[in-house]
Amino acid sequence: MYRLLIVDDEAIIRQGLGMLPWKENEIEVVGILKDGIEAEEWIDSQEIDILLTDIRMPGLSGIELAKRTLQNYPDAKVILLTGYGEFEYAREAISLGVSDYILKPSTPDEIMACVKNACEKFNQEKKTKIKLEELESKIQGYSALVKPAEEILEAEDERIGKIIKYIYENYDRELSLSVLSEEFHFTTVYMSHYIKKETGYTFLEILTSVRMYYAAKYLTETKLKNGEICSKIGISDERYFGQIFKKNYGMTPYEYRKSGSHAVNPFQKFTETAQL
Known part of the structure; x- marks a missing residue:
């Protein structure tokens, strides 16, 4: 199961996102939070795989939250929810390492497809890194033979x-x-x-x-x-x-x-x- 954290300051959006069939798609929603400050506290103590967050929120923006998430969990995937007037913010965020963005309003199918795509990227990168770590471990093992x-x-x-x-x-x-x-x-x-x-x-x-x-x-x-x-x-x-x-x-x-x-x-x- 992929660990998904949802953050949005609009209650109706939080409610709608929470009703999507996440478990059927092997995704566990570990938290649905109302602002970036709450989310920052969360990621300081609990690991996540995917962050789905609004780009503009009071207290701490989605971009700042994305930076903090990727500092703590470089492998995590971040998806931004953004309005048409915030497109330039989304482009800036992509350059910082954010995986994708979803324009509001979007259909449940579009949102699910975007999150599933992020999960697939997360999974493939994890597999690749595991293989690299195994290879590095073998190389270290060979080097160890001479010490x-x-x-x-x-x-x-x-x-x-x-x-x-x-x-x-x-x-x-x-x-x-x-x-x-x-x-x-x-x-x-x-x-x-x-x-x-x-x-x-x-x-x-x-x-x-x-x-x-x-x-x-x-x-x-x-x-x-x-x-x-x-x-x-x-x-x-x-x-x-x-x-x-x-x-x-x-x-x-x-x-x-x-x-x-x-x-x-x-x-x-x-x-x-x-x-x-």
Whole structure:
């Protein structure tokens, strides 16, 4: 099943899109949201394959939401819903990596066909990348034959340690998989696969855990308010911060501060040689 997120500020359009036969076409609608700000919070914590969004919305436009989505999930496909007067915006978005656009009004069949086409592209690209990763893995395997096993393991430990250390040092700014990949001269696909393989966690899970770790330290070691803590850990929405913190620690920031608990550094074992 392909994971589809729908975003539109018009209730009647959200309702209509929600009634389309998605499941019959192997598409799971994971969320139907009313604006870009809600959607931005969603994609910061949950993966999606396809984004279907209005191009102009209050708070955060569809183009800005598309940029954020593709930063977090470079393989995702983005489709913009646009009116005739917004055609130039759609053309700009295509140049930024958006897959397609749908002119309003469109029939249900036209919308479904466009989304199914995006799903097919997503599937084909995923298959191609898997084959490339398998080939790369084989090449690495052949190279490994000429290196002592201990040397290889030490090199891998050092490399993942540097990556995790970089996340610790930059968690307080707008950090994405694309930024991290560029820093270490990897493709985003390889970086995503490598982090998951070496740590058992996704990049987003690690970044969120590190941010919550420092948030917990601020709560117990300072008198900073939640909004001030948000600004120090790279999160712009205080309500979203409260939700994620409770998900990680099982209590609200206020409850955690009162509990006197001490946060445990979540990924210290990967950076034992670095001073964090």
